[in-house]
Amino acid sequence: MTAIRYELIKKCKQTGARLGRVTTPHGTFETPVFMPVGTLATVKTMSPDELKEIGAGIILSNTYHLWLRPGEDIVQEAGGLHKFMNWDGSILTDSGGFQVFSLSDLREITEEGVHFRNHLNGDKLFLSPEKATQIQNALGSDIIMAFDECPPYPATPEYMKQSVERTTRWAERCLKAHSRPHDQGLFGIVQGGEYEELRKQSAKDLISLNFPGYAIGGLSVGEPKDVMNRVLEFTTPLLPENKPRYLMGVGSPDSLIDGAIRGVDMFDCVLPTRIARNGTVMTSGGRLVVRNAKYARDFSPLDPNCDCKVCKNYTRAYIRHLIRCNETFGIRLTTYHNLYFLLKLMEQVRQAIREDRLGDFREEFFERYGFNRPDAKNF
Amino acid sequence: MTAIRYELIKKCKQTGARLGRVTTPHGTFETPVFMPVGTLATVKTMSPDELKEIGAGIILSNTYHLWLRPGEDIVQEAGGLHKFMNWDGSILTDSGGFQVFSLSDLREITEEGVHFRNHLNGDKLFLSPEKATQIQNALGSDIIMAFDECPPYPATPEYMKQSVERTTRWAERCLKAHSRPHDQGLFGIVQGGEYEELRKQSAKDLISLNFPGYAIGGLSVGEPKDVMNRVLEFTTPLLPENKPRYLMGVGSPDSLIDGAIRGVDMFDCVLPTRIARNGTVMTSGGRLVVRNAKYARDFSPLDPNCDCKVCKNYTRAYIRHLIRCNETFGIRLTTYHNLYFLLKLMEQVRQAIREDRLGDFREEFFERYGFNRPDAKNF
Ligand SMILES: [Zn+2]
Ligand SMILES: [Zn+2]
Numbered sequence: 001m002t003a004i005r006y007e008l009i010k011k012c013k014q015t016g017a018r019l020g021r022v023t024t025p026h027g028t029f030e031t032p033v034f035m036p037v038g039t040l041a042t043v044k045t046m047s048p049d050e051l052k053e054i055g056a057g058i059i060l061s062n063t064y065h066l067w068l069r070p071g072e073d074i075v076q077e078a079g080g081l082h083k084f085m086n087w088d089g090s091i092l093t094d095s096g097g098f099q100v101f102s103l104s105d106l107r108e109i110t111e112e113g114v115h116f117r118n119h120l121n122g123d124k125l126f127l128s129p130e131k132a133t134q135i136q137n138a139l140g141s142d143i144i145m146a147f148d149e150c151p152p153y154p155a156t157p158e159y160m161k162q163s164v165e166r167t168t169r170w171a172e173r174c175l176k177a178h179s180r181p182h183d184q185g186l187f188g189i190v191q192g193g194e195y196e197e198l199r200k201q202s203a204k205d206l207i208s209l210n211f212p213g214y215a216i217g218g219l220s221v222g223e224p225k226d227v228m229n230r231v232l233e234f235t236t237p238l239l240p241e242n243k244p245r246y247l248m249g250v251g252s253p254d255s256l257i258d259g260a261i262r263g264v265d266m267f268d269c270v271l272p273t274r275i276a277r278n279g280t281v282m283t284s285g286g287r288l289v290v291r292n293a294k295y296a297r298d299f300s301p302l303d304p305n306c307d308c309k310v311c312k313n314y315t316r317a318y319i320r321h322l323i324r325c326n327e328t329f330g331i332r333l334t335t336y337h338n339l340y341f342l343l344k345l346m347e348q349v350r351q352a353i354r355e356d357r358l359g360d361f362r363e364e365f366f367e368r369y370g371f372n373r374p375d376a377k378n379f
Numbered sequence: 380m381t382a383i384r385y386e387l388i389k390k391c392k393q394t395g396a397r398l399g400r401v402t403t404p405h406g407t408f409e410t411p412v413f414m415p416v417g418t419l420a421t422v423k424t425m426s427p428d429e430l431k432e433i434g435a436g437i438i439l440s441n442t443y444h445l446w447l448r449p450g451e452d453i454v455q456e457a458g459g460l461h462k463f464m465n466w467d468g469s470i471l472t473d474s475g476g477f478q479v480f481s482l483s484d485l486r487e488i489t490e491e492g493v494h495f496r497n498h499l500n501g502d503k504l505f506l507s508p509e510k511a512t513q514i515q516n517a518l519g520s521d522i523i524m525a526f527d528e529c530p531p532y533p534a535t536p537e538y539m540k541q542s543v544e545r546t547t548r549w550a551e552r553c554l555k556a557h558s559r560p561h562d563q564g565l566f567g568i569v570q571g572g573e574y575e576e577l578r579k580q581s582a583k584d585l586i587s588l589n590f591p592g593y594a595i596g597g598l599s600v601g602e603p604k605d606v607m608n609r610v611l612e613f614t615t616p617l618l619p620e621n622k623p624r625y626l627m628g629v630g631s632p633d634s635l636i637d638g639a640i641r642g643v644d645m646f647d648c649v650l651p652t653r654i655a656r657n658g659t660v661m662t663s664g665g666r667l668v669v670r671n672a673k674y675a676r677d678f679s680p681l682d683p684n685c686d687c688k689v690c691k692n693y694t695r696a697y698i699r700h701l702i703r704c705n706e707t708f709g710i711r712l713t714t715y716h717n718l719y720f721l722l723k724l725m726e727q728v729r730q731a732i733r734e735d736r737l738g739d740f741r742e743e744f745f746e747r748y749g750f751n752r753p754d755a756k757n758f
Binding site for chain 2: 069321
């Protein structure tokens, strides 16, 4: 009996994309799903009520950051992450691996784990499969991730092979260390870079360990989008149909659609919230840098086709003014709209799967958004 | 026919404090009232919905700041300040005088107005009674303030006398320049520092001009609290009973109560929102610096006696964590609570007036809050 259940509702006849449903101890959400990122037990600027309001069923939080601040012991004492942050929906935590490999200097990878210095004060730290699992057990998130090695892009096949094999050994250790399988589902992470044989090996090894879900790691790390799509094309068919597939670190509208078409069910990314803080929003007509001077007297909404409460009540001119003045309420508004936009996009994706027309939807969306233009920004 | 109506409902038999009701083109609110400050057309971190939720009937916004950014012409084009910021309650704007005298260097005061350099980029600017009134007419706030000279504390009686007389001449010019008396009420500002004779002269001169309301200026500028209370004691009796009295720049709980007892109806201050951003909150047991390490494992609410949604849903430990990590949501929570606390306090003050027991309420509140302790912080 596992904490996480996945149900495949139907496949899009046009694309093969999957419409599904994931149930965790904190509720049910439909897939493909986008998970807003709440790094430090808060989706920056948003209240849990607002996340509910825009239809978020699951959010992601970062083990590495919570380990450092406030410390997983404090979260545990608070009654777990859900209680600590007042969010009663589902939560997925990553393993900390990605942050250790991307944020820290002077790391040393051994079979035992990774020695590194933290990004806040340079203190020496050690993260291992056992430690990453113990922290996530203390946090009490619904879905926890195996601690994996995140190799750089590009990496040689020789390095990647060693890394894939270590990631499998580490995944086994995570499984053994996992103390709450009854109410937390541990996902394995398929690595292998752009090498089909290594993805096959990684998937086969992890599937033999029977995880309740599988992530596809090592993508969205700087490789071109066609490489990501190609890797997805040969990787998702390796994964069991009755388990959810999670593509880590992907949040641009084109990649969400292209990922769904290639059989991905779950996505997360800081993109919508991060660009919101820089005064950039996603709209049905493409991205819009609302902080630009040309919007100073533009009294239309961020996106005339959006029915979110920001677009119903506030103008570009007002939001531009707030952001220019570094007023927090400005980034509250852009963040809310961007998350609404992506969650709405995923709703449209699910509806298109239901209607066997995700391919058509993709064409329409790409054309409107500007992804088909030669100067399309990769965002 | 004036845009602003004041109705005296009753006086507290114990203290003489006034319970009243002010009606503006954007609604009615009871007095004594505290007005949250929304300097740049936003009460920092708060949405208009949240301001409604905590019972705010009127907010204050700053003419000087809006003049510089985004410019009153843009606000006017947006349909006025209410529409621009999506707030349909009442708004009071100050005249810009206080900012000119407190923020800018190199100012030169002439009979015509004040030459100064702005605090953002040092550009030369000029503000006069006519200009301050024109800007406020363009902003479209419900209550606008006369442009006054704000003398430093302390100032000699000679200087203060000249200043009082100039402020009266400027008030006349504001009245003449005011183009929207049908839907904006212009308040005069009584000056005179701590000098009773000058307050009398100022009040008499301004009353002869028949403003729909009067502010008491030149207080809360660094003088001891007993000086402020003494000045109020001889100033408010000089003002007409049938007009609201507004004490500018006051927001500490003790001064709000003591001001109400001395016949003040309206208050504003950045204090609750500013200290919130530093991680300090007002509670029924006194102030609390929630960012302090001692709250790291304190899973009780900011104020166990508060029924605001922050205190119902979040712990000190969580809020401390957010503030320590510079997470915006932390100051959303402390700001919401602090404004709720002050608006609730004013509700309690009004209730105590209704029951002729504001003196008793003051004693109980001061005792609980810690204002009676020898080491009481002036905040
Ligand atoms: Zn919107
Ligand atoms: Zn509270």
